[in-house]
Amino acid sequence: MESTSTYWVPIWDILYEMGFDLKLINPLHIKQMPGRKSDAKDAQWIAELLYKNMLRGSLVPPPLVQELRTYTREYRNLVNQSTKVLTKMDRILVMSGIRLSSCISNIDSKSFIQVVEALIRGETDPEKLVKLVYGNCENKKSGKLCECLTGNMKAYHQIKLMTCKQQFDLFEKQISLYLSEMQKLCDEHFCEEINNLTTLPGLSKISAMIIIAETGGDMSVFENSGKFTGWTGLRPRNDESAGKFKSTATTKGNKHLRAIIVQVGWAATRTKESYFMDKFQKLAMRKSRKKALIAIGRKMLVIIWHILSEKTQYNPNLIRIYDPVKVEHKIKYHEREIERAKKLIY
Numbered sequence: 001m002e003s004t005s006t007y008w009v010p011i012w013d014i015l016y017e018m019g020f021d022l023k024l025i026n027p028l029h030i031k032q033m034p035g036r037k038s039d040a041k042d043a044q045w046i047a048e049l050l051y052k053n054m055l056r057g058s059l060v061p062p063p064l065v066q067e068l069r070t071y072t073r074e075y076r077n078l079v080n081q082s083t084k085v086l087t088k089m090d091r092i093l094v095m096s097g098i099r100l101s102s103c104i105s106n107i108d109s110k111s112f113i114q115v116v117e118a119l120i121r122g123e124t125d126p127e128k129l130v131k132l133v134y135g136n137c138e139n140k141k142s143g144k145l146c147e148c149l150t151g152n153m154k155a156y157h158q159i160k161l162m163t164c165k166q167q168f169d170l171f172e173k174q175i176s177l178y179l180s181e182m183q184k185l186c187d188e189h190f191c192e193e194i195n196n197l198t199t200l201p202g203l204s205k206i207s208a209m210i211i212i213a214e215t216g217g218d219m220s221v222f223e224n225s226g227k228f229t230g231w232t233g234l235r236p237r238n239d240e241s242a243g244k245f246k247s248t249a250t251t252k253g254n255k256h257l258r259a260i261i262v263q264v265g266w267a268a269t270r271t272k273e274s275y276f277m278d279k280f281q282k283l284a285m286r287k288s289r290k291k292a293l294i295a296i297g298r299k300m301l302v303i304i305w306h307i308l309s310e311k312t313q314y315n316p317n318l319i320r321i322y323d324p325v326k327v328e329h330k331i332k333y334h335e336r337e338i339e340r341a342k343k344l345i346y
Contacts, residue, residue, distance in 0.1 A: 001043075002027070002039075002042055002043070002046065008024070012024070012060070022057075022060070023050075023055060023057035023058075024057055024058040024060050025046075025055050025056070025057060025058065026058060029055070029056065030045065030046060030049055030055070059216075059221055059231070061216040062216070064185070064189060065212075065213060065216040065217075067185065068182065068185050068186070068190075068209070068212065068213040069213040069214065071178050071181050071182045071185070071213070072178075072182060072209060072210045072213040072214075072256075073213075073256060074178055075175060075178040075179060075182065076210070076256070076259075076260075078171050078174050078175045078178065079175060081171055082168060082171040082172065082175065083108070085164050085167050085168045085171065086107050086108055086112075086168065087107070088164055089107075089116055089161060089164045089165070089168070090107050090112075092157055092160050092161055092164065093116075093119075093151070093161075095157065096151045096152055096153045096154065096157045097150070097151030097152045097153075098119075098148065098149055098150070098151035098153070099148045100112060100115055100133075100148055100149060102148055103133075103136060103139045103144060103145050103148050104133065104136065109134075110134065111132060111133040111134050111135075111136075114132040114133075115129055115132050115133065115149070116161055116165060117165065118132055119153055119157075119158065119161060120158055120161050120162045120165060122158070124151075124153050126146045126147075126149040126150045127146065129149040130145055130146050130149060133145060179206070182206075182209050182213075183209070186208075186209050186212065190209075190212050190217055192311065193208070193212055193217045193308060193311075194208045194209065194212065195313075196307050196308070196311065196312065196313050196314070197211060197212075197304065197307060197308075199307075199313040199314040200264075200268070200300065200303060200304070200307070200314045201267075201268045201271040201274045201276060201314075202264050202265070202266070202267030202268030202269075202270070202271055202274075202276070203264050203267075203268075204267075207260055207263070207264050210256070210257075210260045211257065211260065211261075211304065214254055214256055214257040214260075215228075215257065215308070217308055218308075219305050219308045219309035220309070222305065224305075225301070225302040225305040225306065228301060228302075228304075228305045229298050229301045229302065229305075230251060230253070231253055231254065232253045232254050232257050232258050232261065232301055233250055233251050233252050233253020233254065233255070233258050234250055234253070234258060234261065234294060234297050234298045234301060235250065235251060235298060236248040236249070236250060236251075237249055237250065237251045250294060258297075261297045261300060261301060262293060262294075262297055264297075264300060265293050265296040265297040265300055266293065268296065268300060269293070269296060274316070275316055275319050276296055276299070276300070279295075279296060279299070280292050280293070280296050283295055283296070303319075
């Protein structure tokens, strides 16, 4: 059968529970030539390909992993919505002449929330609002913080802030609910995998839970680390014709896993005395920082594949920073260049 969107999910669940051998196929792999398409011909073509064993199924994780994946994806969605609401609250403060965000590092801090709650209650005295901001001693002494909290808060500003704050509280409550369910499942079924993944620089427990949810924690479905990075979409595409490479851009893949790997890559490149920080700085000297980050993400995926497949912790001593063959070639190249320079001199 063929289906679009998520209409295949309930049929898949029923047939899976009945014990059928199922395959989920990418329609791009079975597309027919234009002008020969109908429902009957599509079904006949799919059956013929299946009979000849020419179809390669997509990864469909077991029900337990699907449940965890539902929690993690909704968790990330709620976090994004919560961030948007915080940005909207800051925009309302700016419209009322209050520039608190210019004096604090993050708008998701406790100080920002307390000032918003005070403004909703009708408190507009900047001297009292300053006391709700933690730290920030330098701005308090100079009077900059008091100036930033001096504005023209009107009634409709307070109503908009109140509704945004209610949305933010609801999102935070839902985020904590999903996070608790994620932790409950992972502590019961994926405790070892989580502990091994968190030994990787820049990778927190929440990031490890998301990686487990997207991959299932079972690397036996991928032949090697190259297949894994290709499935994620962080491997250069193979687009060559007549000896010319048309494009080396990354391929399409699991967008949820790719997003978290990029975030983990940023954190790893900021971990002092780590391999990823050193490698990123070297790559960023000869290509853009975004391309260097994608390269770091691919390297982290290779390490994650080995951690999950071998069920071991991250060991930085096993990373081969310098390839002996490449180093030997570079030494021979420089020796030839030195000999050539000597001949030119003498």
